[in-house]
Amino acid sequence: MNKSLYITNTLSKKKELFEPLNSPFVGMYVCGPTVSGESHLGHARPYVTFDLVYRYLTHLGYKVRYVRNITDAGHFEEEGRESEDKVNIKAKLERIEPMELVQKYTNLYHDMMDLLNCERPGIEPTATGHIVEQIEMIKIIIAKGLAYEVNGSVYFDVTRYAKDNDYGKLSGRVIDDMIAGSRELDGQNEKRNAADFALWKKAPPEHIMRWPSPWGDGFPGWHIECSAMATKYLGATFDIHGGGMDLLFPHHESEIAQSKTVSGKNPVKYWMHNNMITINGRKMGKSYNNTITLREMFFGGHQLLERGYDPMVIRFFILQTHYRSTLDFSNEALQASEKGLQRLLNAFESIDKITPATESSVELEKIRTDCYKAMDDDFNSAICIANLFELARICNSAVDGTESMTKEDIDNAKEIFDTFLYQVLGIKAIKKDVSGDMESLMKIMLSIRDEAKQKRDFSTSDKIRDELQKLGIAVKDTKDGATWSKN
């Protein structure tokens, strides 16, 4: 088992040696989507990031239990601007059952994740499926004196909790500052303190999604679902909790408070947070009205997109940046990633063309070691990819005959690509659907072109190539005859 993986822990803000609580088992919880709308490019970041984490840990031999929730209860507007949740509002607009809406977007989300080649989590619990667990948890918190009921709603008493616990440690908040700096908003009056947050919210009569509870009909607060589901499936203390940096406060901070109140233990050993995707330097988010849905990303149709991009290009684009850095979106950057990825994939394909040499002029072991080193350093996929480009260069040179690779080198090169590009980074070859008819037609076209070339009738051969190019079919002449590929 690898003993040199370092992970940046948001809790300590340092890179820490990864030592699972109960090796080789690893428990990982990742905050999943609220399925009240379509997934956008911003959503792709955490799921690709933690897919990378999951894949690498699995590659190292850990047995990972990967839990990623679906928030299908919707969140009410916490500070009481409106006491309706998002699912409710949307369901009314679309004149359908809330669960119908939730199902629709869950399905769509799954489709998008599949296209991005994100492994499905081992357990994907839903908030609505764990109302009982959430209510039980709230009861315990009340029993411990850290929550209070007002008019059918239950609030967590942050001030009281903070007396004996370090509320704010994860996000670097100081509770007095928070109270002093908080704004006066309607609906806050039920709370004893501005810093308190809701565990259970009373449902107004028009609210469709509602459940009976000891405090009357209502629905769970924003943070309790993650505490309840993580505890249920991973225990009171588990290894890794992941999510976007924007969830640090108040979501994850509150999650710690809830879980710790119930179990008496810190719930998570390593907190991991991915950074945001920006567009024109600004975070991509609903409130900025600058989101590009994944569907638009893949198939085109958004005004900021020149065209659609293959899901693998999006995945590669995300992985070319370290997960803790912001990633700036642009067509230019995306096209650079597209070409780069194609270069890697082509290099891998061309390995078979290498003639094995008796003596080697290349050093592949260093590349393998450097790939591991990069991944061990807080999952630095950007550096891992840089090493793969070096490997691509070596393979291409071997095809050209300027480097020599032995049979063993060739096997190693394939193995390194397979391990890192395909297994760990989760890239899969971009396959264009090409029918058998098309194969046959192209065979005919190329043989006609070849005949023209034999007769040095280049105007005909070039015409064939140019016309095919217009259809998105690239013809390339090589030593061994012409090849073609579809864009």
Added chain:
RNA sequence: GGUCGCGUGGCCGAGUGGUUAGGCAGAGGUCUGCAAAACCUUGUACAGCAGUUCGAAUCUGCUCGCGACCUCCA
């Protein structure tokens, strides 16, 4: 306003005290009937100012610019 973070060559992006990151684009070359691909060569980069140091993009301070969280958000 409070807390935190960022500013790297045309673009995207690693790096963190001395040695080439990498990709894309651009320029020149090799190969080719031509192209494409591939290979080789090529870039006064580290917001500004001051300081620490033999040496700073990397540490410290200040200034400027940008962003995130504090309200649903990945």
